Amino acid sequence: MIEQELMAQLVRPASSGHRGVRCGFLFNHDQLHQLAHSAPIAFELMRRQDGPEVRLFVTSQAQHEALLRVAEKYAMPTGKIYRLRLPLLLRLLQPLLDPLMPFSRVMMLLCNRAAFRDLDLLVVPEKTSLLLRSRFGLKHLKFVHTRHGAGDREVGFDKASGEFDLVLMSGEKIRDRLIEAGLLKDGGHAVIGYPKFDLHADGSVAGNTVDVVRPKLFDNDRPTVLYNPHCSPSLSSWYRDGLEVLEAFYRSDRYNLIVAPHVMLFAKRVQVSLDRWSFDAPGEIPARYRDCPHMLIDTGSARSCDMSYTEAADLYLGDASSQVYEFLHRPRPCVFLNTQGVAWRDDDNFRHWNAGPVLDTVEHLEAAIDAAFASHSHYIDTQRALFDYSFDLRETPSSVRGAEAIRAFCARQFPVAAASEQTAGSVLLSG
Known part of the structure; x- marks a missing residue:
């Protein structure tokens, strides 16, 4: 739980008659893949003198270290980053229960709800945190x-x-689908672009560009394929065909292979799909693939989250992961594996499968990869249209647009507090 002296620091009263708006950014996940979607907004919001007071909360040492690196690149102070913890008994249960369920994520909210009690708004990249309001008493x-x-x-x-008060969206595609589902509130949404693109793969601030230095990961000049299977048993190609994909490239003398699945695939012993009920075990990756010089296996390091692999690859091989859209910022060949036999045409949930050939089997996979390179010119216009519909990128960086959207929301929701900020500046906590 959050330390007693830190709690006293967080809840102390403001010195002025009207305290300013208090805004928290929470990073509550086992892995690092969500951090880049909101951290750049947090640091841009901290730059503003007319915005809310910002506090950042992390729930693991890895998150803390990653956030410190981003803060350093933005030249921002780190005294507003707070580490949340679980009681000792629950920490002892983590290794047993986390591989089976989101135990730590839920318990982190329950045990640390006092840290959020005096906030006015909380910014999150996920949905579990809504439990603070729906189940854990923070109705305000x-x-x-x-x-x-x-x-x-x-x-x-x-x-x-649809349960959020403000939704920040990457582009028109997200907005259109949320509107179609009746999930957006009047005055409670904004298209801002993609804050992750404001960071280079090496962590440096990249403004509004997506120009990432391409890493060289192999000591040869072979074309490199990225295999990026999803974690969901109802959607992923891994459980049925993953090892067969690896074997095909293990035997190849023409291609490199990066195996970088969704970071949650190997985070649990058993994976469960709740949307289409199913479960399966990801198993183990044999040592011969890990030791192969033209194969790189990464089941969840920081490089799986920072676009290193989407930039290093010449072709994307996958199924349902959203990383294909990050790959498409620079049009390149894509191949999709329809392991589940999905009737995908005209289904918006598989819109990305229009970006390349869709295979019903992994037999003759190398020949299919050859054909995808040869036919890529037929897909370039579609890939560009898919990317532009998914990401509204403008001259103003996405993180700046996100910060402005939150500041404007605060001005509408908390007019007295927001007015005091404009005259007195943001209330700052000491570290």
Whole structure:
């Protein structure tokens, strides 16, 4: 739980008659893949003198270290970053229960709800945090959703997506689907672009560009394929065909392979799909693939989250992961594996499958990869249209647009507090 002296610091009263708006950014996940979708907005908001007081909350040492690196690149102070913890007994249960369920994420909210009690709004890239309001008593708290990724999966447009007071969206595609589902509130949404694109793969601030230095990961000149299977058993190609994909490239003398699945695929012993009920175990990756010099296996490092692999690859091989849209910022060949036998045509949940050939089997996979390179010119216009519909990128960086959207929301929702900020500046906490 949050330390007693830190709690006293967080809840102390403001010195002026009207305290300013207090805005928290919460990073509550096992992995790092959500951090880049909201951290850039937090630091841009901290730059403003007429915005809310910002506090950042992390729930793991890895998140803390990653956030410190981003703060350093933005030349921002780190005294507003707070580490939340679980009681000792629950920490002992983590290794047993986290691989089976989101145990730590839920308990982190319950045990640290006092840290959020005096906030006016909380900015999150996920939906579990809504429990603070629906189940854990913080009825006053407003929620801002930055979302994470710009994919097509229907879970991104479910009922919970409509429970936020402000939704920040990457582009017209997200807006159109949320409107169609009746999930957007008047004055409670804004298209801002994609804050993750404001960071280079090496963590440096990139403004509004998506110009990432391409990493060289192999000591050869072979074309490189990125295999990026999803974690959901109802959607992923991994459970049925993953090892067969690896074997095909293990035997190849023409291609490199990066295996960088969704970071949650190997985070649990058993994966469960709740949208289409199913479960399966990801199993183990044999050592011969890990030791192969023209194969790189990464089941969840920071490089899986920072666009290193989407930039290093010449072709994307996948199924339902939203990372394909990050890959498409620079049109290149894509191949999709329809392991589940989905009737995908004209289904918005598989819109990205229009970006390249769709295979019903992984037999003759190398020949299919060859054909995808040869036919890529037929897909370039479609890829560009898919990217532009998913990401509204402008001269103003996405993180700046996100910060302005939150500031404007605060001015509408908390006019007295927002007015005091404009005259007195933001209330700052000491670190």
